Amino acid sequence: MNGAGPVLSTLAGIVYALILAPIVVVVALAFSADNFILFPPSGYSLRWFQQLAGNTPLLNAVVLSAQIACLVTALSLLLGVPAALALDKGRFRGQEALKNFFLAPLLLPTLIVGLALLLFFTPLRLTATLPGLVLGHMTVTLPFVIRMMTTAFSTLPDDIEAAASTLGAKPWRVIWRVTLPLATPGLIACGALSFLLSFDETVISLFLSGPRASTLPVEMVRYVEGRTDPLVAALSVILIVATLIIVVLVERLVGVARAVGQ
Amino acid sequence: MSYLELAGLQKRYRDSVAVDDVALSVEKGEAVALLGPSGCGKTTTLRMLAGLIDPDAGSIRLDGAEITRQPAHKRNMGYVFQSYALFPHLSVARNVGFGLEERRVPRPETARRVEEALGMVRLSGLEGRRPRELSGGQQQRVALARALVIRPSVLLLDESLSNLDAKLRDAMRHEIRDIQRSLGITTLFVTHDQVEALTMCDRIAVMKRGRIEQIGTPEDIYERPATRFVADFVGRANVLPAMRNGAGAISVWGVTLPATAPADGEVDVFVRPQRIRLAASGEPSGEGMVQLTGRVLRSVFVGDHVEVIVEGAGGQLSVEMQSGTKPPAAGTEVAVLWQAGDTLLFPREAT
Amino acid sequence: MTAGSRLPWLVVPAALLLLAVYVWPTLGLFRTAFNEVGPTGAMIEAWSLKTTGEVLADSFTIELTLNSLWLSLSATLIALCMAYPVSLFLFRTQSRFRGLLAVIAIMPMLVSGVVRVFGWLAILGDRGLVNSLAQWLGLISTPMRLVFNWTGVTIGLAESIMPYMILALLAGFGRLDRTLEEAARSLGCTPLRTFLRVTLPLSLPALALAAGLGFVLSMSAYITPKLLGGGRVFVLATEIFEQATTNTNWPVAAVLAIYTLVLLLALLMFSNVAARRLQR
Numbered sequence: 001m002n003g004a005g006p007v008l009s010t011l012a013g014i015v016y017a018l019i020l021a022p023i024v025v026v027v028a029l030a031f032s033a034d035n036f037i038l039f040p041p042s043g044y045s046l047r048w049f050q051q052l053a054g055n056t057p058l059l060n061a062v063v064l065s066a067q068i069a070c071l072v073t074a075l076s077l078l079l080g081v082p083a084a085l086a087l088d089k090g091r092f093r094g095q096e097a098l099k100n101f102f103l104a105p106l107l108l109p110t111l112i113v114g115l116a117l118l119l120f121f122t123p124l125r126l127t128a129t130l131p132g133l134v135l136g137h138m139t140v141t142l143p144f145v146i147r148m149m150t151t152a153f154s155t156l157p158d159d160i161e162a163a164a165s166t167l168g169a170k171p172w173r174v175i176w177r178v179t180l181p182l183a184t185p186g187l188i189a190c191g192a193l194s195f196l197l198s199f200d201e202t203v204i205s206l207f208l209s210g211p212r213a214s215t216l217p218v219e220m221v222r223y224v225e226g227r228t229d230p231l232v233a234a235l236s237v238i239l240i241v242a243t244l245i246i247v248v249l250v251e252r253l254v255g256v257a258r259a260v261g262q
Numbered sequence: 263m264s265y266l267e268l269a270g271l272q273k274r275y276r277d278s279v280a281v282d283d284v285a286l287s288v289e290k291g292e293a294v295a296l297l298g299p300s301g302c303g304k305t306t307t308l309r310m311l312a313g314l315i316d317p318d319a320g321s322i323r324l325d326g327a328e329i330t331r332q333p334a335h336k337r338n339m340g341y342v343f344q345s346y347a348l349f350p351h352l353s354v355a356r357n358v359g360f361g362l363e364e365r366r367v368p369r370p371e372t373a374r375r376v377e378e379a380l381g382m383v384r385l386s387g388l389e390g391r392r393p394r395e396l397s398g399g400q401q402q403r404v405a406l407a408r409a410l411v412i413r414p415s416v417l418l419l420d421e422s423l424s425n426l427d428a429k430l431r432d433a434m435r436h437e438i439r440d441i442q443r444s445l446g447i448t449t450l451f452v453t454h455d456q457v458e459a460l461t462m463c464d465r466i467a468v469m470k471r472g473r474i475e476q477i478g479t480p481e482d483i484y485e486r487p488a489t490r491f492v493a494d495f496v497g498r499a500n501v502l503p504a505m506r507n508g509a510g511a512i513s514v515w516g517v518t519l520p521a522t523a524p525a526d527g528e529v530d531v532f533v534r535p536q537r538i539r540l541a542a543s544g545e546p547s548g549e550g551m552v553q554l555t556g557r558v559l560r561s562v563f564v565g566d567h568v569e570v571i572v573e574g575a576g577g578q579l580s581v582e583m584q585s586g587t588k589p590p591a592a593g594t595e596v597a598v599l600w601q602a603g604d605t606l607l608f609p610r611e612a613t
Numbered sequence: 614m615t616a617g618s619r620l621p622w623l624v625v626p627a628a629l630l631l632l633a634v635y636v637w638p639t640l641g642l643f644r645t646a647f648n649e650v651g652p653t654g655a656m657i658e659a660w661s662l663k664t665t666g667e668v669l670a671d672s673f674t675i676e677l678t679l680n681s682l683w684l685s686l687s688a689t690l691i692a693l694c695m696a697y698p699v700s701l702f703l704f705r706t707q708s709r710f711r712g713l714l715a716v717i718a719i720m721p722m723l724v725s726g727v728v729r730v731f732g733w734l735a736i737l738g739d740r741g742l743v744n745s746l747a748q749w750l751g752l753i754s755t756p757m758r759l760v761f762n763w764t765g766v767t768i769g770l771a772e773s774i775m776p777y778m779i780l781a782l783l784a785g786f787g788r789l790d791r792t793l794e795e796a797a798r799s800l801g802c803t804p805l806r807t808f809l810r811v812t813l814p815l816s817l818p819a820l821a822l823a824a825g826l827g828f829v830l831s832m833s834a835y836i837t838p839k840l841l842g843g844g845r846v847f848v849l850a851t852e853i854f855e856q857a858t859t860n861t862n863w864p865v866a867a868v869l870a871i872y873t874l875v876l877l878l879a880l881l882m883f884s885n886v887a888a889r890r891l892q893r
Contacts, residue, residue, distance in 0.1 A: 004701075004702045004705040004706045005705075005804070007804075008698060008701055008702050008705070009702060009706075011698035011702070012698050012699045012701075012702035012703075015695045015696075015698060015699045016699070016714075016717065016718070018695065018772070019699075019717065019718065019720065019721060019772070019775065019776075020717065020720070021732070021736060021742075022721075022728075022729045022731075022732025022733050022735075022736060022772065023720065023721075023724060023728070023729070023732060024732075025732045025735045025736050025742060026728055026729075026731055026732040026735065029735050036740070037734055037735050037738050037740065037741065038740045038745075039735045039736065039738075039740065039741050039742045039745060040742070040745065079626045079627040079630060080627055082623035082624075082626070082627070083623055083624045083626070083627035083628070085620065085623055086620050086621050086622070086623035086624045087624060089620055090620040090621045090623075090624075092621040095621075098624060098628070101628070101631070102627070102628075102631070105631065105635050108639070108874075109829075109830075109832075109833030109873075109877070110833075111833045111835050111850055111853060111854070111870070111873075112639075112642070112833070112870050112873070112874060113635070113638075113639075115642060115853060115857050115866055115867070115870050116638035116639050116641060116642040116870075117634065117638050118857055118858075119638065119641055119642060119645055119857075119863055119867070120634075120637065120638035120641050135630075135634045136634070138630065138634065139631070139634055139635045142627060142630065142631065143631070146627065157345065157347065159343045159344075159345050159347035160347045160348075160349060160350075162309075162312075162314050162334070162341070162343070162347065163341065163343055163347035163348075163349075163408075164349070164360065165313075165314070165333070165334040165335045166312050166313075166314070166334050166335070166337070166339055166340070166341040166409075167335075167360050167361035167364060167408065167409075167412060168335050168336075168338065168361050168364040168365055168412065169335055169360070169364045170335050170364075171333075171335070171620070173335075173364060174335075177360075178349060181351045182349075182350070182351060196723060199725075200723075200724075200725040200726070202725070202726055202727060202836055203835050203836065206835075206854070206858075207854075207857065207858070217725055217726075217727050220725070220727040220728075220731075221727055221836065221839075221840065224727060224730065224731060224734070224840055225839075225840065228734065228738075232727070232728075232731050233731060233735070236725075236727075236728040236731060236732075239724070239725060239728060240724055240728065243723055243724055247716060247720075247723055248716075251712060251713075251716055
């Protein structure tokens, strides 16, 4: 009795088809020549990609989302990695409580966080601004980075850091020369995933976006609500390809299932 | 005062005591083994010496200076970890040079000393390799070179040979002992392997449940174990329950021994299987010999010796005969003989 | 130890940021729930339970709650039936593509929700894949309504929560020991009996946890009900968003949000207790 067996493999195959169906359909639809959502398309063309190139609101949203995701990733790593170091390596009172505090935001639905941020940011005039969106996304990415990096640091072999200190390395030098280099794959994966988390974040952005600043997922929601043509499919193909590249890179480095799971 | 002095060293974990009142003096250039079963506190003691664990009580003095609270990176102790703990992201040369770089030793000197250290452990030519490209034995040599190159005040080895196969372990044992002797470096070994302790060290400290049971030369430990635990843990021993018969005299298998029981309570007799000789039944015993009689139950060929199990009036005992001699057939009546001086007496332990 | 005593200070920046943009706003949300709504629709600062009372007494709230619960229950059950075989497959397979297969299984998690919703529109729409196929086969003459109603939302939601449930199941399969199944087979069980008597009972705690997770995610999902519901599907999540943005009725939005949170908390506790019971 090795492996999965034919019955289980077949069942899994059917579910895989269902999982992939929407994505495959979107890709096919992107090359549609029709004016509306018709599947299978009556003809194929690249017209929706050309249309996309001329759609200023969507392109502006792509740029804004990329800017936000970069800032969010950089800031989350900047704040999250030191915090993870302290939580894993330090020995201080209230450490466990603090760990739980940092993980708590992951439990609260983004719908609630988004609402709370809307109520908080409106009087501060931070809604529909770059700083507001960046801070909003960080409520999701910062706890994520802290959790992932705490795990990454704690799975490093204990003795390697001890070895560095017996060889005369000061605590900060141990972190710099041993801990961080060994955690680099995890760090890259963590950065890539928090970029994706921020780039795809929809609900918090919906609460915090406005005419002045609107992210890509928000613009896509607006577009799908109003019209049903394959333009969004063309955009989706580009996003899927970009996501795939990032995911494959991360998988090569650490394994996504491990990175995303507990 | 000795070069390295441990006094009253103690470490507790919640409700258990890992190391309890350990005192040990090590002379400069001496090699001392901490020997004991797993969980006896030997590794904890070593880590406290290296500054990797803070002791709860007691003191560590090195060359007259108190270092108990000094952080690990200021102690200059060469530590060879059981897992080797090589830096996977650095080459062999950078691994070995790590400690010198941290000490800001000039680059040419670092290069020279790394080369010298790698030559000493016979790894010249592998400078550019990564640790994962090395065999277990080579990794262990790199770990040793890395610890030696900083010219440590004390070399600490934590079960350093336990991950090697038996052949390699024998070779490394001699190699490490030679390097240790030629450099005259003060060394502490932690091991659960008595052969390692007996062959590599000037003195052995046997530990049990966080305490040192006995400190002595390998001969002391083997020939004159101070406690029942030491006799049992180091080397093999036949344990024969003894009977008291009146005025301090004791007997085994109905034979009175030329020895007196030290204290009250039940007593067991310990005899090493190698010290026992078999003779034809009825042969007169020599002066100062203990003689029991029994019947051969079976004999087992173990390679370098033959083990003969003899059953007598009070139970069984095993005798090691030289390989190549023909053991008596099963069922033969035999006399079991040993020198009275080889008899060890210990109070019986409640189990 | 290996690190200095100054190390703990490194948590301070992250902690301060989360205090400012997470803890404080959440407290603000609770505070807002005590405010009142004036006759003009403007918010009046107050410390009263008037808004709470009004929301809880509203029959629409009850309808929304039942809608949310029913939708979440059906989506969770569908997703569980699909996630279980996939997880079991991933847990067992010795294929060298296991890593890749795991990535594909959680792919929906990594692709934007809007993209997937768009895909479902193309599959389930009036001129989508399913209707085209059914018409071509001559099964139906007029298109079935599969989107912009509860059917579409349930399907889309089930798909969007599935990857999370697969991960939860995989994490919970730790106790599933292959040798136990082999033991059952050696004792004469057929594969089906082995599954029913050994595999399934041992994976019940994982199933309970995964179901709890799926339920919570469904209850708080907004994008799928909004877009696949086409304005005809009303659940707690859509109502919270409407009240907060279109109506700018913050006290009501806050009360509904807290009400939803309490429901979620109760559900989570229930599924945790169930999982612990099943563990024995």
